[in-house]
Each structure stands twice: as C-alpha cells, then as structure tokens.
Amino acid sequence: MRNIPIAVPCIGQEEVEAVREVLMSGWLTQGPRVKAFERAFAVRHRVEHALATTSCTTALHLALASLGIGPGDEVVVPAFTWIATANVVTHLGATPVFADVCRDTYNIDAAQLSGLITPRTKAVIVVHLFGLCADMEAVRKAVPPGIPIIEDAACAAGASYHGVPAGALGTIGCFSFHPRKSITCGEGGMLTTNDAAIAARAEILRNHGASIPEEVRHAGLRPWEMPDFDVAGYNYRMTDMQAAVGLVQLGRLDGFIAERQKLAALYDKLLAQIEWIRPPKVPTGYGHAWQAYVTLIDKDKSPLDQNSVLARLAEKGIGGRAGTHAVTRLGAYRGRSNAIQGGFPVADELDAWTMALPLHNKMTESDVEYVVEVLKGL
Structure with a gap:
C-alpha cells in the first residue's frame, strides 16, 4: 500500500556534515553557529535582530516576558490556533482574550479587535496560520498605538505580506523549526525584532538572566569571571548542532x-x-x-x-x-x-x-x- 505522510523533513548529507563539524569543534551549546544562524535569518527576513531559542513556544514566552507582561494583563489571541499561543500568556499569569478568525484565511478577524481591547490589553498576538500571513494592515488599524503586535510565525518562515517578510510585520516575530515546518532543526525557534531594547532584554532572559552571554564571556580576557544576574531568566538557548542544521535548511x-x-x-x-x-x-x-x-x-x-x-x-x-x-x-x-x-x-x-x-x-x-x-x- 502507498504511504504518504502528512509531513517529512527534508534532510540531506549537507546537514549531516554540518552537525559533524560542530561535534568535532568541541563547542556544542549556543555559540558561533547559533550566531551565524541568527545573522542569516535576520537578513532573510529583513529584521535587525534575531535570537535563536529552543522552540517557537519559548520564543513566544520570551517575547511576552521581554515586554513585561504578567498578572493582571490581557493578551488577545486567535481562537483557532495551536494551544501554545494561549499557553505562553497563561504561564506568565496574564489572561488570554480570544478573538474569532476569518473563514477564508483561518487567521484572526481584525474586525473583532476593537471590541476586545481594554485598558488591561498589553499585546495582541496574530498567527500566520499554515504559512499565510494575517491581514496586518487591518490589524494595525484596529490596534491602538502603543500596544505591541506579536507575530506567531511558527508556520511562516519565508512568508510575506505585500512584499514584507513575516517576522518584520509586527513588534516581535516568533518562528518554529519543528519537523513539520518548512525548514527544521528538530526542535528550535527564533525571535525577531527591529527594537534594540526588546532584543537586549530577550537576550538576557534567554540565558538565565546573565548580564553577559557565555560565548562573549569565554572569548573575553577574563573568562573565569561569572556574569551578574539581575533578573531571573530562562534557559532557552539553542545548541550549535541545531543551528548548523538550521543554517543549511535556511539556505534551501x-x-x-x-x-x-x-x-x-x-x-x-x-x-x-x-x-x-x-x-x-x-x-x-x-x-x-x-x-x-x-x-x-x-x-x-x-x-x-x-x-x-x-x-x-x-x-x-x-x-x-x-x-x-x-x-x-x-x-x-x-x-x-x-x-x-x-x-x-x-x-x-x-x-x-x-x-x-x-x-x-x-x-x-x-x-x-x-x-x-x-x-x-x-
């Protein structure tokens, strides 16, 4: 009988060799390959900053945390999406407020937003579902200035909206490299933004709250000195093995x-x-x-x-x-x-x-x- 799976990752010898090089280098955790992957992803999606993470879910969580969202806040999310879009709001103690979606595109119905936004609304998450961008012009018109728009672009690497790449359409974009996505490195994610302050906060929170990233500290004159920790962060770092695969995949x-x-x-x-x-x-x-x-x-x-x-x-x-x-x-x-x-x-x-x-x-x-x-x- 014929066998046609719903999705199959397209991995070849080039990805295998890229991982082998990392394994032989001795630097396995977040390091030079992650940095190279971030730079290449930022160039492809026309953003100033890209930070690799362990998944799109952690990228979304990092995005909300970088905006200071917490208990008492509300975040608007589409009702038709993967559960992670709502879970990251809940994990920070905030409240997800659901909006219905459009029947034709499966994406958030911007016409509903004005009735859902309150003084407690601290962000709106739009999902570019299945690789099709949400109607960002309509969303921007409906969302008051000062409320960040987060793109859940888990499915949308390489997608665009009137010539602008996904990830560059809102305040923050979040991507997935799960095996069902167009490009994959097993698990993994990416946070994109053009806001330098958000990128700086996200970078600190991604690495336990360390004031200096490990790869910077190890390359410095006094690598034995521990960094300061002024905030309680997370361990959302991608490995260099994943990034090596991601770099090859991004080129394809x-x-x-x-x-x-x-x-x-x-x-x-x-x-x-x-x-x-x-x-x-x-x-x-x-x-x-x-x-x-x-x-x-x-x-x-x-x-x-x-x-x-x-x-x-x-x-x-x-x-x-x-x-x-x-x-x-x-x-x-x-x-x-x-x-x-x-x-x-x-x-x-x-x-x-x-x-x-x-x-x-x-x-x-x-x-x-x-x-x-x-x-x-x-």
Whole structure:
C-alpha cells in the first residue's frame, strides 16, 4: 500500500556534515553557529535582530516576558490556533482574550479587535496560520498605538505580506523549526525584532538572566569571571548542532517553498473537481509559505464527517490531519476568560471541518494525484 505522510523533513548529507563539524569543534551549546544562524535569518527576513531559542513556544514566552507582561494583563489571541499561543500568556499569569478568525484565511478577524481591547490589553498576538500571513494592515488599524503586535510565525518562515517578510510585520516575530515546518532543526525557534531594547532584554532572559552571554564571556580576557544576574531568566538557548542544521535548511528555504507552491497549485487544480472540499485561499499580495495545505470540508455536501474522512485516508496510507484546534473548546481554556460556548462560530467550524492534506518536499505530483483520487472515491 502507498504511504504518504502528512509531513517529512527534508534532510540531506549537507546537514549531516554540518552537525559533524560542530561535534568535532568541541563547542556544542549556543555559540558561533547559533550566531551565524541568527545573522542569516535576520537578513532573510529583513529584521535587525534575531535570537535563536529552543522552540517557537519559548520564543513566544520570551517575547511576552521581554515586554513585561504578567498578572493582571490581557493578551488577545486567535481562537483557532495551536494551544501554545494561549499557553505562553497563561504561564506568565496574564489572561488570554480570544478573538474569532476569518473563514477564508483561518487567521484572526481584525474586525473583532476593537471590541476586545481594554485598558488591561498589553499585546495582541496574530498567527500566520499554515504559512499565510494575517491581514496586518487591518490589524494595525484596529490596534491602538502603543500596544505591541506579536507575530506567531511558527508556520511562516519565508512568508510575506505585500512584499514584507513575516517576522518584520509586527513588534516581535516568533518562528518554529519543528519537523513539520518548512525548514527544521528538530526542535528550535527564533525571535525577531527591529527594537534594540526588546532584543537586549530577550537576550538576557534567554540565558538565565546573565548580564553577559557565555560565548562573549569565554572569548573575553577574563573568562573565569561569572556574569551578574539581575533578573531571573530562562534557559532557552539553542545548541550549535541545531543551528548548523538550521543554517543549511535556511539556505534551501526558498527552494522548498517553490516546490511546495507547485504541489499546492496541483492540489488546487485537482480538488476543483470535488464539490465538498474548498482549497485554501491566498489573497492578492500574500506570499504563502505553504507549511501546510489545509482545506475546508463543506459540512452540507460532504459524504462523511471530518474524522471519518481522515480515517478513510489513513486506510489508504495517506496521513491527513485536522487543521488545528479551537483553543476555546479545549479543557484547559473552555469557560475561562471570554472562552464561552458558541462565542467563536468560525473557529468552531474550522475545528470540526478543516483537513490538512500531505504536503512536503519529498512528495511527487503522483502523490498529490493519488490523494485526490482517494478523496474522489469517498
């Protein structure tokens, strides 16, 4: 039977050799390769500062902590996203305030923001879901000056909005290098910003709160002297092994996106023959990164419900998934803050009826054709 996973990391000999060089160098933790990865990522995404972290989740947590967000504060987040977007708010003692999303793009509905922002609102998190940027112009118009906008760009390395890269569209951007993302180093993340003060605070907090990074101290004239610790920070440092892989992957990012774009275009063409599946929509001026190809099942026309469709795909060796979840329906948040039942009709629909089809850089056009033929036969 054919086997087409939902995602497969595209790792080759160049990544293997890059890791080998780091292992032989003797410097394994955050060091010169991390610094090189940060510089290259900043250049690619047209930002002044990029700081590597252990994951996008820790990058988001670091972003909020760098802004001083804590108990009593509110942060607006989309209702349809991975749970980490809300969790980082909760971990700092702040309150996530949920906004519904747009049915066409799956991203935050900017029209709702004015009704959710209060004197306690200290940030708005927008998610560039599945690699498509949120409508940042509409978001900026809706968010009062002085309230930071954080981009959860976990899926959006290489994405753009009217020519501006993800990560350079808000106050802070946060990226993921998980194996389901377009580029990967296993686990890992990146925080981007054009604000030097935020970058400086984030760098200190990332390394336990140390006043001087270890790689700087070790390269100095008195490496034996311990740094000062004026704040209680975190250990969110990336290893040089991960960064070595990330550097190679970053060099392949644009090629990866181009390959995925061709596969997505073929999906679009072939799925037009199935009336109960709506392909993802890409507005004019948006550069989709195609981390995932997420469709919407028409509940009134579909022969089966979401889970039944996914189960039938699995029987044929196809690794489909739900798009993501409505955080407001999860036990950790159900009934909390403004997460009231029925308050997020679009997020609820997407939770129940989105379907991610396989999309990765080891797929062939024949694989896409097979997936669509199976869907036609349901």
